[in-house]
Amino acid sequence: MASKKFLTPINIIQGAEFPADADQGDLFFRSDLGSMFTYDGLSWVSMVGSTITNVDGGNASSSYNINYDGGSPTSF
DSSP: OOOOOOOOOOOOEEESSOOSSOOTTOEEEETTTTEEEEEOSSSEEESSOSSOBOTTSOBTTSOEEOOTTSOOOEEO
């Protein structure tokens, strides 16, 4: 019988200022900026990259319609 795996819920804290005490890997949502950050052991780092690409390697600056029938996405 295959083992069952359970996901542990993540309780992400939020606020308008970074917490004073943090451990490497901690997550924090800056409510004033509307952005997620992670603590790298030295400082809080934005989880939003400057160059974001789609899964297929294309530029993510375009929006796409998702076709559930298996067709290719089309930009709009």
